Amino acid sequence: MSTADSSLVRIRDVTKTFHRGSEDIHVLSSLDLTVAKGEFLALMGPSGSGKSTLLNLIGGLDRPTHGSVEIGGQRIDQLTERDLAAWRAEHVGFVFQFYNLMPVLTAERNVELPLLLTHLSKSQRRQHAGNALKAVGLSHRLKHYPRTLSGGEQQRVGIARAIVSDPTILLCDEPTGDLDRKSGDEILTLLQTLNQEQGKTIIMVTHDPHASIRASRTVHLDKGQLATTAPE
Amino acid sequence: MKYLGLIWSNLKRKKLRTVLTLLSIFVAFLLFGFLFAIKDAFGAGVKMADADRLIVRHKVSFIQPLPVSYGARIGQVPGVQDVTHLTWFGGIYQDPKNFFASMPVDQDQFFVLYPEYTLPPDQLYHWKKTRNGAIVGRSLADRKTLNWKVGDIVPITSPIWGQPANQPAWNFEICGIFDTTKKSADTSTLYFRYDYFDEARTRGKGEVGWYTIRIAKNAAPEAVAKKIDEQFANSPYETKTETEAAMMTGFAQQMGDIGAILIAVLSAVFFTILLVAGNTMSQSVRERTEEIGVLKAIGFSGTLVLLLVLAESCVIALLAGLAGLGVAWMLLAIKNPVAQWFPVLQVPDEAMMLGAVLALGLGIATGVLPACYALRLRTAAALRRNG
Numbered sequence: 289m290s291t292a293d294s295s296l297v298r299i300r301d302v303t304k305t306f307h308r309g310s311e312d313i314h315v316l317s318s319l320d321l322t323v324a325k326g327e328f329l330a331l332m333g334p335s336g337s338g339k340s341t342l343l344n345l346i347g348g349l350d351r352p353t354h355g356s357v358e359i360g361g362q363r364i365d366q367l368t369e370r371d372l373a374a375w376r377a378e379h380v381g382f383v384f385q386f387y388n389l390m391p392v393l394t395a396e397r398n399v400e401l402p403l404l405l406t407h408l409s410k411s412q413r414r415q416h417a418g419n420a421l422k423a424v425g426l427s428h429r430l431k432h433y434p435r436t437l438s439g440g441e442q443q444r445v446g447i448a449r450a451i452v453s454d455p456t457i458l459l460c461d462e463p464t465g466d467l468d469r470k471s472g473d474e475i476l477t478l479l480q481t482l483n484q485e486q487g488k489t490i491i492m493v494t495h496d497p498h499a500s501i502r503a504s505r506t507v508h509l510d511k512g513q514l515a516t517t518a519p520e
Numbered sequence: 521m522k523y524l525g526l527i528w529s530n531l532k533r534k535k536l537r538t539v540l541t542l543l544s545i546f547v548a549f550l551l552f553g554f555l556f557a558i559k560d561a562f563g564a565g566v567k568m569a570d571a572d573r574l575i576v577r578h579k580v581s582f583i584q585p586l587p588v589s590y591g592a593r594i595g596q597v598p599g600v601q602d603v604t605h606l607t608w609f610g611g612i613y614q615d616p617k618n619f620f621a622s623m624p625v626d627q628d629q630f631f632v633l634y635p636e637y638t639l640p641p642d643q644l645y646h647w648k649k650t651r652n653g654a655i656v657g658r659s660l661a662d663r664k665t666l667n668w669k670v671g672d673i674v675p676i677t678s679p680i681w682g683q684p685a686n687q688p689a690w691n692f693e694i695c696g697i698f699d700t701t702k703k704s705a706d707t708s709t710l711y712f713r714y715d716y717f718d719e720a721r722t723r724g725k726g727e728v729g730w731y732t733i734r735i736a737k738n739a740a741p742e743a744v745a746k747k748i749d750e751q752f753a754n755s756p757y758e759t760k761t762e763t764e765a766a767m768m769t770g771f772a773q774q775m776g777d778i779g780a781i782l783i784a785v786l787s788a789v790f791f792t793i794l795l796v797a798g799n800t801m802s803q804s805v806r807e808r809t810e811e812i813g814v815l816k817a818i819g820f821s822g823t824l825v826l827l828l829v830l831a832e833s834c835v836i837a838l839l840a841g842l843a844g845l846g847v848a849w850m851l852l853a854i855k856n857p858v859a860q861w862f863p864v865l866q867v868p869d870e871a872m873m874l875g876a877v878l879a880l881g882l883g884i885a886t887g888v889l890p891a892c893y894a895l896r897l898r899t900a901a902a903l904r905r906n907g
Contacts, residue, residue, distance in 0.1 A: 350898075
């Protein structure tokens with residue numbers, strides 16, 4: 289992962305079209321976006337503006353209909369499915385709105401999941417998971433199942449899972465969308481800390497202006513195109 | 521191995537559903553074990569059959585007798601090495617439930633023709649010296665309702681031959697207990713002396729049930745059989761000579777084609793189980809669409825997810841299948857509930873191996889569709905389900 293300049297994400301002339309029956313739905317149109325390494329970017333916009341689609345393209349969960357997606361100098365839109373999965377495992381941490389934890393696994397084992405794809409031993413995996421949970425302030429909840437945790441705690445576990453393999457970039461899709469204000473603030477503070485103290489590049493989709501002010505830059509999307517960029 | 525915990529946790533997700541699925545597969549394999557044991561029991565005679573032994577019986581039916589004088593004539597046929605005769609007696613001890621195979625035999629020739637049975641020399645000597653002496657197989661002697669020991673006098677009646685003249689029952693002295701050198705051989709029979717039987721019976725004197733012969737090493741069984749049957753052609757007692765295995769197969773098939781019946785029953789059972797378990801697995805995987813999306817998002821490849829789902833269905837099928845086979849094997853090893861009909865009733869080794877392969881196949885068959893669903897699932901679409 290090396291680039292000539294400080295940009296980590298480079299999106300060039302990206303179009304994404306979904307087909308529903310005979311109808312073509314243009315979700316993103318000729319979009320260009322650059323995100324610098326270590327940046328905390330908020331993606332805002334109304335429903336259907338293409339925020340989550342853009343996040344999925346950056347995270348390699350989907351492919352553009354046209355254009356290029358380059359992360360850390362690598363064209364991920366040209367990778368095979370298998371290589372893309374391996375790339376995600378190494379470089380991307382996802383944080384979801386509804387936490388998406390495995391209900392049958394404890395907090396520790398949820399966080400351990402991405403490490404199953406590495407060559408780490410069981411004890412090493414457990415140690416890393418413990419450290420990640422400690423970083424999000426949940427070292428006392430290792431053996432708790434998601435159903436016994438509050439929404440805020442579950443999202444912290446989600447963040448711990450996202451950071452446990454030390455990814456290059458954190459992609460957060462409405463991370464505070466399902467939380468009350470207090471818990472949401474705590475999550476945003478945690479993300480800010482990860483950005484500022486550990487230098488994590490974070491791209492966060494949000495509807496909430498209160499959340500977006502925690503970001504170093506805000507990008508507005510409307511009808512699949514960049515609308516405005518807030519001052520940095 | 522590192523994914524085993526994840527697979528196991530998924531199985532515990534809906535315990536009742538998993539337990540019910542396990543039980544349905546368990547019962548299917550328990551039935552599989554029992555049915556194969558029964559099939560094996562029907563074919564036990566064929567397994568015990570010696571390639572060098574031929575059976576000479578009445579041409580019309582097995583229950584028609586042959587003259588005892590045929591023995592000497594059969595012995596003179598070229599290619600015949602040894603001859604002995606047996607007669608079906610069908611013994612009952614005290615209660616009709618205590619029914620077992622029993623036959624009068626020639627005490628001097630019996631062990632020559634059946635070397636797979638072993639009897640201590642002193643017991644053999646004693647039998648030859650005791651006119652009403654009998655020898656019993658180990659499994660018969662050890663039967664709980666009998667528990668016979670050497671020296672016991674046992675009163676036996678026969679549904680065919682009734683009682684001996686002027687006596688309420690045939691009183692046999694147990695002179696010996698024989699074992700066998702063949703794993704699948706039957707030791708649930710009582711043999712007693714033909715001379716005593718022929719003297720005491722009230723009808724059919726001078727007749728035997730059938731002859732067992734051993735052919736010489738270089739003799740062709742078909743040719744010897746043909747010569748014997750030709751010798752007795754157009755007589756009141758025409759014969760049919762066949763190999764011991766052919767005779768045993770024909771005997772088993774009198775009950776019907778056990779193999780075909782077995783396959784029909786098991787096919788119906790396994791088809792049902794395939795539908796039940798397959799539906800359960802599909803439901804289980806579809807319920808986890810978002811979770812599969814998350815696994816793929818964090819870097820699990822489609823192939824890995826496919827293998828995890830397949831492994832899950834295989835673990836269920838193998839756990840339940842092997843348990844069913846194991847319990848069937850164990851139950852029959854502990855107690856044979858139909859010892860009087862099937863003296864050797866056990867789940868054969870081949871059935872255990874076939875069952876294990878079948879369990880694995882069932883796991884793959886039930887898991888393949890949901891696994892392909894998981895493989896094809898588009899990650900972004902799976903994650904959107906929750907939003």
